[in-house]
Amino acid sequence: MAQEEKENIIDQPEVIRHKMVTVEIAGKKYEVPEGITVIKALWYSGQEVVRGAGCLGGFCGACAAYYRTKDDPKVRTCLACQMAVQDGMSITMMPPFPARKATYDMQTLKDPKQDLFNLYPEAPLCRNCNACTEACPQSIDVREGVWKAVFGDFKSVSEMFMDCVMCGMCTPVCIADIAPNLVALYVSRAQGAHFTEKPLGLDVRI
Numbered sequence: 001m002a003q004e005e006k007e008n009i010i011d012q013p014e015v016i017r018h019k020m021v022t023v024e025i026a027g028k029k030y031e032v033p034e035g036i037t038v039i040k041a042l043w044y045s046g047q048e049v050v051r052g053a054g055c056l057g058g059f060c061g062a063c064a065a066y067y068r069t070k071d072d073p074k075v076r077t078c079l080a081c082q083m084a085v086q087d088g089m090s091i092t093m094m095p096p097f098p099a100r101k102a103t104y105d106m107q108t109l110k111d112p113k114q115d116l117f118n119l120y121p122e123a124p125l126c127r128n129c130n131a132c133t134e135a136c137p138q139s140i141d142v143r144e145g146v147w148k149a150v151f152g153d154f155k156s157v158s159e160m161f162m163d164c165v166m167c168g169m170c171t172p173v174c175i176a177d178i179a180p181n182l183v184a185l186y187v188s189r190a191q192g193a194h195f196t197e198k199p200l201g202l203d204v205r206i
Helices: 003-011 038-044 114-117 133-136 140-152 154-163 178-195
Strands: 022-024 028-033 064-068 077-078 090-093
Touching: 003 140, 028 140, 038 178, 114 178, 133 140, 140 154, 140 178, 154 178
Parallel strands: 022 090
Antiparallel strands: 022 028, 064 077, 064 090
16 A cells, blocks of 8 residues: 555544434424433533533532433433433423522521421421422432421431432422422431431541
8 A cells, every 4th residue: 555545544534423313402403412411412402501510420410401202291300411312302401490498507406306397397298299209310209208307207318318419300399399308408417417426536536
C-alpha cells in the first residue's frame, strides 16, 4: 500500500453510527441515540436543563422526571440520570413544587414525637391511597413510612428512608397535602439527635 494511502486511512476519523430512537420531549419529537439516559437525551436535543441536573449519579434527586413508554397509558417517575430512553418514550422534567418546609431547631425540641404534629399537622391525615409509594423512584414504601412516623416508630422510618434522595415526587401526588419526604427527613434527624445512643468517646473525638 502506498504511503499516501496509509496516511489517508490514519487521518480519517472513526465514525460510529448509533442506532437512533424517537422520543417526545415537552410535546416535541426528537431523534436521540439509543441507550443514553433521559438527561443526556435532553442535552442531545438541545434542551437547556438549568434546574434538574446535579450529581448525575442517582444520589442528589435533582433530576426528577415523568415519562410514559410507547402504548402505555400510565405515567411513571424516574431520575433522569438513571433511566435509559426507549423508542416512543414521552418525557418531561418535574417542575418545582411549593412544598411547605417546617422550621425547627432540633436541639430545642422537648418531645420530638409529639412535635411532629405541630410541625406537620397534616401527617395523620393520610388517606392510604398509596400514590406516594407509586411515585417513588427509589421503591420506598412511603405510605407505610408516614404511618410509622405518626405512630412514633422513628427508628423504622429512618431506616426505610435511608435511600431517599429527596426528589420530592411523593409530594405533588398526595391528596392530603403531606410532604412525605420532609416528614421523613424530620423524623430521621430526630431519631439521630434524640433517640440514638451515641458511641462511647464520640464527644471526645468531635
